[in-house]
Amino acid sequence: MTEVATAPAVPVTGRAHASLARLVRAELRWIFRRPRTLVVLGLLAVIPVIVGIALTLVDSPGPPGGGPGGDGGGESLLATAGGNALVLPVGTLAMALGLLLPLSAAMSGADALAGETAHGTLRGWLLAPVGRGRLLLVKSIGVAVFTVTATVVMALTGVLTGLVINGTGSLFTLSGTTLSFPAAMLKVAIAAGWVALQLWAVGAVALAISAWTEHPMVVLASVLGGVIVFSVLGLLDALDWLHPFLLNHSWTDLGDVLRDPMPGGPLAEGALRAGCYIAIALSLAYARLSTKDG
Amino acid sequence: MNPKKRAVTVAVAGTAIGAAGLAVMAMPAGAGEAPELPPVSAQELVSSVLRADVPALAGTVRIENDLGLPSMPGLPVLDADSARVYHDGDEGSRIALEQGSSELTVVQSGDTVWSYDSAENSATKLTVPAEAREHRAHAEEEFSDPASAAGRMLDYVRQSSTVSVDGTASVADRPAYELVLTPKPTERTLLREVRIAVDSETRVPLRMSVLTNGTTEPALEIGFTDIDFAQQPANLFQFTPPQGATVTEERPQAHDERLPEGAIGEFSGEGWDTVYVGTVPAELTAAPGSEGRDVQGMLDQFGTRVSGDFGSGYAIETKVGTAIVTDDGRFAVGAVPQQVLTDALAQR
Numbered sequence: 325m326t327e328v329a330t331a332p333a334v335p336v337t338g339r340a341h342a343s344l345a346r347l348v349r350a351e352l353r354w355i356f357r358r359p360r361t362l363v364v365l366g367l368l369a370v371i372p373v374i375v376g377i378a379l380t381l382v383d384s385p386g387p388p389g390g391g392p393g394g395d396g397g398g399e400s401l402l403a404t405a406g407g408n409a410l411v412l413p414v415g416t417l418a419m420a421l422g423l424l425l426p427l428s429a430a431m432s433g434a435d436a437l438a439g440e441t442a443h444g445t446l447r448g449w450l451l452a453p454v455g456r457g458r459l460l461l462v463k464s465i466g467v468a469v470f471t472v473t474a475t476v477v478m479a480l481t482g483v484l485t486g487l488v489i490n491g492t493g494s495l496f497t498l499s500g501t502t503l504s505f506p507a508a509m510l511k512v513a514i515a516a517g518w519v520a521l522q523l524w525a526v527g528a529v530a531l532a533i534s535a536w537t538e539h540p541m542v543v544l545a546s547v548l549g550g551v552i553v554f555s556v557l558g559l560l561d562a563l564d565w566l567h568p569f570l571l572n573h574s575w576t577d578l579g580d581v582l583r584d585p586m587p588g589g590p591l592a593e594g595a596l597r598a599g600c601y602i603a604i605a606l607s608l609a610y611a612r613l614s615t616k617d618g
Numbered sequence: 619m620n621p622k623k624r625a626v627t628v629a630v631a632g633t634a635i636g637a638a639g640l641a642v643m644a645m646p647a648g649a650g651e652a653p654e655l656p657p658v659s660a661q662e663l664v665s666s667v668l669r670a671d672v673p674a675l676a677g678t679v680r681i682e683n684d685l686g687l688p689s690m691p692g693l694p695v696l697d698a699d700s701a702r703v704y705h706d707g708d709e710g711s712r713i714a715l716e717q718g719s720s721e722l723t724v725v726q727s728g729d730t731v732w733s734y735d736s737a738e739n740s741a742t743k744l745t746v747p748a749e750a751r752e753h754r755a756h757a758e759e760e761f762s763d764p765a766s767a768a769g770r771m772l773d774y775v776r777q778s779s780t781v782s783v784d785g786t787a788s789v790a791d792r793p794a795y796e797l798v799l800t801p802k803p804t805e806r807t808l809l810r811e812v813r814i815a816v817d818s819e820t821r822v823p824l825r826m827s828v829l830t831n832g833t834t835e836p837a838l839e840i841g842f843t844d845i846d847f848a849q850q851p852a853n854l855f856q857f858t859p860p861q862g863a864t865v866t867e868e869r870p871q872a873h874d875e876r877l878p879e880g881a882i883g884e885f886s887g888e889g890w891d892t893v894y895v896g897t898v899p900a901e902l903t904a905a906p907g908s909e910g911r912d913v914q915g916m917l918d919q920f921g922t923r924v925s926g927d928f929g930s931g932y933a934i935e936t937k938v939g940t941a942i943v944t945d946d947g948r949f950a951v952g953a954v955p956q957q958v959l960t961d962a963l964a965q966r
Binding site for chain 2 (some may be wrong): 404496583593596601603615
């Protein structure tokens with residue numbers, strides 16, 4: 325961080341081209357050197373392993389479909405994940421998308437601006453001859469890289485756990501078609517990419533709140549509160565006109581990746597919705613950041 | 619531009635773009651303009667539907683029901699609200715019913731029908747016996763002259779209803795004729811009309827809506843939300859059970875043995891106020907708790923007590939139909955008001 329703050333002072337002409345790559349590199353090093361980042365990533369990596377082992381050990385003889393099905397995305401998907409190496413990674417992603425992953429995206433967004441303000445390190449950025457737009461770009465790339473890392477780590481350990489427990493023959497869809505390894509990996513990659521996009525939207529909202537406050541806890545609390553309020557609103561049938569506006573409205577559609585042929589409509593709509601949230605949140609973050617005094 | 623002004627501009631523009639995007643998604647897929655189509659008579663329309671072979675297609679079917687039915691545990695089929703349908707234009711078809719996060723897939727190719735339930739990882743193979751296929755072929759022969767078959771069908775339907783082509787509609791972005799069946803005023807039924815939207819080009823029925831008296835929204839609507847008439851990949855109509863699946867093979871008998879004896883009832887009445895009257899199988903009313911189906915408890919919960927000439931029992935009323943189960947184990951069901959059911963029960 326210190327090198328970023330001091331380095332641009334020398335070549336003043338380099339303002340426009342203060343090597344974006346170098347700024348991003350510095351930011352990423354900053355993110356991935358934080359112990360809490362690594363702890364969170366480690367915990368996320370362990371979740372699919374725990375779920376996989378637990379489902380194998382429990383291995384209930386009775387059909388899991390006996391309970392009231394269709395109540396949520398992750399939980400009922402996990403019911404089928406026991407003997408299926410394809411459902412395990414996607415199912416755990418769907419489960420974690422409920423609360424854990426948004427929480428870690430919010431943490432990353434909170435650290436990016438509010439956290440640095442609290443430590444006084446954002447001052448260096450604001451005083452340095454780096455455009456505020458570039459600052460926001462660097463910060464949002466940082467959040468995006470973190471969210472992608474989080475989902476990829478989860479998906480990878482999920483796939484590995486599933487393959488170790490059930491073997492390569494167990495890569496089959498909810499429609500009963502057994503997939504080849506590359507085709508299955510493509511599906512997992514689509515799921516991970518889609519989840520990362522949703523998390524980027526959460527992270528963008530966190531960045532926007534982050535730009536307006538100097539307390540990282542405020543960011544965490546408001547994003548977490550928002551996720552919970554949105555889930556509750558999503559459960560109320562009387563408010564169904566509001567549902568398309570809620571970011572997590574399409575989060576339960578992640579299971580569609582596992583269907584064959586894959587119905588693309590709900591997933592595309594979810595991606596578009598995330599894009600709208602990103603546009604709103606980043607423009608608000610920029611507005612605040614560009615008027616912030618050093 | 620000073621930074622403050624630019625900040626406000628960016629904030630407003632970005633928010634506007636994002637909000638507009640969300641609003642577009644929130645907008646209901648409107649029915650759109652009724653398309654202009656050459657007029658067609660009801661008879662021509664019905665005969666062309668009978669003549670048409672279903673082409674290869676892929677589509678999504680949505681089931682909207684506003685039946686006013688109490689949500690009953692243990693009836694998972696009613697939970698399905700969306701299905702993906704594929705047809706190869708010949709003998710292969712595939713239906714995928716989405717139920718929450720699981721799926722029920724039915725694949726048919728020729729005389730083999732596979733069904734697969736992802737929640738239980740179980741597959742069932744059903745081989746349709748030759749007689750059934752012959753029977754179907756025979757039925758098809760009867761329809762071999764669609765014009766006269768349509769005439770006969772219409773004659774029968776017209777005894778109790780008015781059949782007309784009432785304008786056009788746009789279903790799944792395709793122009794369609796609306797065939798409307800309206801019960802004659804003498805019919806005692808809860809239904810106001812049944813509308814069937816028929817694709818103007820391929821003459822495939824695209825949507826069916828059941829409307830009841832006193833409402834503008836259909837009580838039951840089954841229709842394509844999107845449909846694509848194109849050749850489908852052949853592997854869609856093949857099925858191999860996945861690893862670890864429980865596979866059972868079934869051969870249907872001449873008459874279905876799974877149906878308990880004594881459940882058979884009969885139809886009484888004609889046209890729209892047809893009522894199905896019969897006897898509830900003893901196994902169902904016996905000790906509650908077997909297989910978790912507590913019939914008596916369900917009746918207590920959803921039914922209302924009724925009594926009259928027929929005896930006494932429970933009535934369950936929905937927007938499209940009524941059912942009565944009497945205490946001595948008889949039942950009557952129909953798309954009719956309660957009065958018609960009690961009359962039918964009293965006659966027997």
